[in-house]
Structures are given as structure tokens and as C-alpha cells.
Amino acid sequence: MQENLIKIKNDFLSKVEKIQNAEELNSVRVEFLGKNGVLTDAMKLIKTLPNEEKKQYGQDVNVVKNLLEEEVSKKEKFLEEKKLNEEINNAKIVDLTTPNSQEIGSLHPVTITEHKLIEIFQSMGFAVEDGNEIETEFNNFEAVNVPKNHPARDMQDTYYLDNGQVLKTHTSARQNYIMKKYGAPLKVVFPGRCFRNEELDAGHENTFFQCEGMMIDKNINVSNLIYFMKTMLSSVFGKEVKVRLRPGFFPFVEPGFELDCSCPYCEGKGCSVCKQGGWIELCPCGMIHEKVLEMGGIDPNVYQGFAFGLGLSRLAMMNYNINDIRILNSGNLKELSQTKIN
Numbered sequence: 001m002q003e004n005l006i007k008i009k010n011d012f013l014s015k016v017e018k019i020q021n022a023e024e025l026n027s028v029r030v031e032f033l034g035k036n037g038v039l040t041d042a043m044k045l046i047k048t049l050p051n052e053e054k055k056q057y058g059q060d061v062n063v064v065k066n067l068l069e070e071e072v073s074k075k076e077k078f079l080e081e082k083k084l085n086e087e088i089n090n091a092k093i094v095d096l097t098t099p100n101s102q103e104i105g106s107l108h109p110v111t112i113t114e115h116k117l118i119e120i121f122q123s124m125g126f127a128v129e130d131g132n133e134i135e136t137e138f139n140n141f142e143a144v145n146v147p148k149n150h151p152a153r154d155m156q157d158t159y160y161l162d163n164g165q166v167l168k169t170h171t172s173a174r175q176n177y178i179m180k181k182y183g184a185p186l187k188v189v190f191p192g193r194c195f196r197n198e199e200l201d202a203g204h205e206n207t208f209f210q211c212e213g214m215m216i217d218k219n220i221n222v223s224n225l226i227y228f229m230k231t232m233l234s235s236v237f238g239k240e241v242k243v244r245l246r247p248g249f250f251p252f253v254e255p256g257f258e259l260d261c262s263c264p265y266c267e268g269k270g271c272s273v274c275k276q277g278g279w280i281e282l283c284p285c286g287m288i289h290e291k292v293l294e295m296g297g298i299d300p301n302v303y304q305g306f307a308f309g310l311g312l313s314r315l316a317m318m319n320y321n322i323n324d325i326r327i328l329n330s331g332n333l334k335e336l337s338q339t340k341i342n
């Protein structure tokens with residue numbers, strides 16, 4: 001083989017070896033095999049050779065040309081595979097069944113409101129307890145002074161399970177357990193999900209949240225209740241609110257109240273949140289009934305206490321300007337994925 005062809009072959013092989021990508025391969029291909037490429041030029045040389053050398057030279061050029069073309073296609077295949085492997089290795093695994101899977105979630109408005117309440121109560125020295133969602137009939141009713149067949153049971157349309165237990169209709173169902181667990185004195189809040197067989201509309205859901213609280217100690221009276229409620233609600237709304245009590249009937253408190261707070265949005269002047277009334281009904285409460293204390297193992301002659309059942313779902317709706325309670329249990333992310341608290 002002629003020296004010029006050997007040099008072309010060797011030059012080519014050493015360049016191909018260093019190639020990293022398709023662009024580099026293409027420019028080497030053009031350099032050697034293109035119209036004005038090194039090998040193409042070498043082929044043109046054939047014309048200038050004496051006749052007896054032409055045949056051999058032609059054969060040699062073709063051998064080199066085939067070799068170069070074979071090397072180019074081998075390298076091409078190799079680079080393609082390399083690229084594919086890199087793509088596979090670098091691919092992020094995304095769950096395609098999740099909508100907007102790149103988006104970061106946010107806490108539910110009820111959860112944020114609950115966290116805020118817990119923080120406020122903890123700062124006032126309250127312990128925090130969890131509760132069951134399935135309760136015994138005793139805890140839900142008898143233990144809070146609502147005996148079997150008493151008409152007061154009609155206040156809460158209840159889901160009964162086949163085994164006689166109930167989906168708890170109010171967080172008060174945990175009162176008896178907590179009195180027995182802590183004894184007196186105690187300061188405990190216990191938020192939780194409650195269930196009632198409601199006709200559903202913008203203001204009524206069969207599944208909703210409350211935040212119950214109890215304080216039991218010596219010499220506790222209604223003024224302590226008012227003080228705690230006022231301090232807590234002022235803290236929740238981030239401004240001083242007024243509270244007022246109206247009589248309310250609940251078998252487990254005596255006296256019982258509906259506690260209203262002055263509308264924090266319009267300062268009591270009247271707006272859509274307070275339905276122009278200037279007051280918001282937010283928190284049934286009262287002094288814990290003697291019988292309830294007794295059933296909880298606490299002597300009512302020594303200790304007194306107050307209890308309240310704050311409407312947590314209601315509070316979350318106010319904080320987030322949600323005007324239909326059913327949104328809270330829906331998958332409506334537009335309304336629910338709000339992170340700003342008023």
C-alpha cells in the first residue's frame with residue numbers, strides 16, 4: 001500500500017478514537033470522505049499514476065475507503081448508544097398519574113388553623129390531646145349527661161355503627177377520658193373531627209372539626225371562662241375582640257352559653273362575614289355540669305371548671321374567606337391550597 005494511503009488511514013484512526021459526539025464524528029467524516037476530503041483527493045491522484053500502478057492503487061484506495069466508512073458507522077452506533085444510556089441515567093422518575101406532580105403541596109386551612117389554636121392554648125398552659133373518631137355511646141352521650149332515650153340526643157343526629165358505637169358527634173366525647181386521665185386540676189384542649197347526619201348545604205357538613213377545651217381547678221367561675229375566651233379569640237384574630245354571652249342549652253354545662261365575639265373584620269359595624277349583625281357565633285361553652293365532673297372522677301364540691309367547643313371548621317372558613325363548608329372536604333385545590341392566614 002502506498003505511503004500516503006497508510007498515513008490517511010492512521011490519521012483517520014487516531015482522530016476517530018478521540019471523538020466524543022456526533023458533531024465531531026461528522027466533521028472527521030467530511031474531512032476524510034467528503035467531496036473535498038483527504039481520501040477523495042487521494043482517489044483523484046489515480047489519474048496521474050502510470051498505467052501499471054493504477055490497478056493496485058485503485059484497489060488500495062477502495063480498501064481504505066471501506067475501512068473508513070465501516071469505522072464511521074461503528075462509531076456512530078457507539079455514540080447513539082452512549083447518548084441513550086446517558087438519557088436513561090439522568091431521567092427523573094415522575095409519577096405521571098399525579099396532577100401537577102412538580103407542585104409543592106400546602107397544609108389544609110383547617111390544619112393551619114388548628115396548629116395556630118394549639119400554639120395559643122399551649123402558650124396559656126394547656127395540654128393538647130387527640131381523640132377517637134369512633135367512640136362508645138357512653139363517652140359520646142352518657143358521660144356528658146345525655147342519658148339513653150333523653151330528648152337531648154335529638155340535638156345531634158348521630159351515625160350509629162352496627163356494634164353500637166358511634167362516629168363521635170362532638171369533641172365533648174373525650175371529656176370523660178381526659179378527666180380520668182389527668183384528674184383535677186387540668187387545662188386541656190382536644191381538637192378533632194366530628195360527624196353528624198346533617199342535610200348538606202353551604203353551612204352544614206356531615207364531617208366537620210371542633211376544638212374543645214376544659215379548665216378545671218378550685219374557684220373557677222364564669223369570669224375565668226370569659227377571660228380565656230376573650231384572650232384566645234383576640235390572639236386568633238390578631239386584634240382585641242369583645243365577647244358576649246347568651247344563654248345556650250347543652251346538658252353537660254350549667255349554666256350554658258353561646259359565646260359571640262365582635263366581628264374582627266368590620267370591628268362590629270356589620271359586614272358579610274357577620275351577616276351585618278356585628279357579632280359572630282363561634283363558641284358554645286359553659287361551666288361543666290356537676291354530674292359530668294362526678295362521672296369523670298372529680299369532686300364537684302372541691303373543683304369547678306369550664307368547657308367550650310370552638311367551631312374549628314367555621315374558624316378556618318373565616319380565616320380563609322371560604323364561603324361553603326363543603327369545600328373543606330372537597331378536592332378543590334384552588335380554594336384549599338391557600339397558605340396565607342388573615
Ligand code: PHE
Nearest residue numbers: 170172250284285307308309
Ligand atoms: N359539644 C357541643 C356541641 O358540639 C359544644 C359544647 C362544648 C358546648 C363544650 C358546651 C361546652 O354542640
